[in-house]
Amino acid sequence: MKTLRILLILNLFIISLTFGKRTENLKIEKVTGPYLLAEGPHWDAEKNLLYFVDINSQKILCYDPKTKITTHAYLKCGLVSVVVPVAGKENTFIAGCGTDLVQVLWNPRTNNRNPKIKIISKVDVGINDTRFNDGKVDPKGRFWGGTMLLDSKVADPPNQASLYRFAYDGTPTTMITPVSVSNGLVWSHTNDSFYYIDSQAYNIVVYDYDDTTGNISNKRVLLDLKKTKIKGIPDGMTIDKAGNLWVAINTGGKVIHVDSKDGKVLRSVKMPVTDVSSVAFGGPNKDILYVTTARDKLSKAQIKVQPTAGSVFAIHGLGTTGSPMLACRIK
Ligand SMILES: *[C@@H]1O[C@H](CO)[C@@H](O)[C@H](O)[C@H]1NC(C)=O
Ligand SMILES: *[C@@H]1O[C@H](CO)[C@@H](O)[C@H](O)[C@H]1NC(C)=O
Numbered sequence: 001m002k003t004l005r006i007l008l009i010l011n012l013f014i015i016s017l018t019f020g021k022r023t024e025n026l027k028i029e030k031v032t033g034p035y036l037l038a039e040g041p042h043w044d045a046e047k048n049l050l051y052f053v054d055i056n057s058q059k060i061l062c063y064d065p066k067t068k069i070t071t072h073a074y075l076k077c078g079l080v081s082v083v084v085p086v087a088g089k090e091n092t093f094i095a096g097c098g099t100d101l102v103q104v105l106w107n108p109r110t111n112n113r114n115p116k117i118k119i120i121s122k123v124d125v126g127i128n129d130t131r132f133n134d135g136k137v138d139p140k141g142r143f144w145g146g147t148m149l150l151d152s153k154v155a156d157p158p159n160q161a162s163l164y165r166f167a168y169d170g171t172p173t174t175m176i177t178p179v180s181v182s183n184g185l186v187w188s189h190t191n192d193s194f195y196y197i198d199s200q201a202y203n204i205v206v207y208d209y210d211d212t213t214g215n216i217s218n219k220r221v222l223l224d225l226k227k228t229k230i231k232g233i234p235d236g237m238t239i240d241k242a243g244n245l246w247v248a249i250n251t252g253g254k255v256i257h258v259d260s261k262d263g264k265v266l267r268s269v270k271m272p273v274t275d276v277s278s279v280a281f282g283g284p285n286k287d288i289l290y291v292t293t294a295r296d297k298l299s300k301a302q303i304k305v306q307p308t309a310g311s312v313f314a315i316h317g318l319g320t321t322g323s324p325m326l327a328c329r330i331k
């Protein structure tokens, strides 16, 4: 009995030591930047490169963790919100540029001030003052991208934007409308659920997803940030090996880990800056959470107290991994 009790105490001690160690090992490192509004991180598992955008400076960027070098291409077509590689085509990307979905030819190892750009599709036709925002590739390789009202027009009525799914030939289908600020975008590993964020609705929602047709239905609220008193705006999102969500909380200075079944907040990771825009797992073992941030809405005084605002950060030691992000299948 006594031995058992000693063993039990010893066990608890080891557990707390391990837990303590795990907490200590959480390392948040600035890897590149700062930029104005870094967004849309996408890990290329084939090349071990991180792609992202700086929306306001109209750049798509590439960070190589091995060399620590960041390269970029400038897109003259407008504000650029998302970039993903095209499957099976070397140095070929699609990007959201203004309200155009464009194909960009770019060798990501180089800087390019004038890459070749081709318009694949146009969205929000007849609506003024919107632009593409976040986008992701679904399990079947189809690109989904949503729009938002331009920051300068926030005083205008909300709900003028939409979420679109693009067929392999580039034809858009409206999936969710109206939307204020389209964000999030994650599919479950079982390919039957779709998680989505309209930032100005302050929630994370889940739909049933039909992988064959690409249709979504049966919307439910998974987590209501206002009801649960989480300060900040839900922005970009990704999924881990266990199928749970990691969500950037913009203006809230944190990334939250959310149970994808019941919406419970499992963990909150405080970031060194307030405006946290998006997240993606990367690194050779996909165990690094890359976090993009912004400084475009901060005052000079605010930047003084958070000088790394707008950088891309790497969080090491979270104890989980992500799954490969797919390249896009498009003409
Ligand atoms: C968009 O702008 C044009 C030109 O200013 C105007 O004629 C049109 O009514 C606007 N459309 C909407 C939907 O606001
Ligand atoms: C879900 O889709 C991915 C990507 O196409 C595929 O690798 C995986 O096998 C699918 N999972 C299931 C459970 O169908």
Ligand SMILES: *[C@@H]1O[C@H](CO)[C@@H](O)[C@H](O)[C@H]1NC(C)=O
Pocket: 213, 215
């Ligand atoms: C998928 O959605 C489209 C457009 O709403 C509809 O025409 C089609 O019937 C749907 N397919 C299924 C299998 O529900």
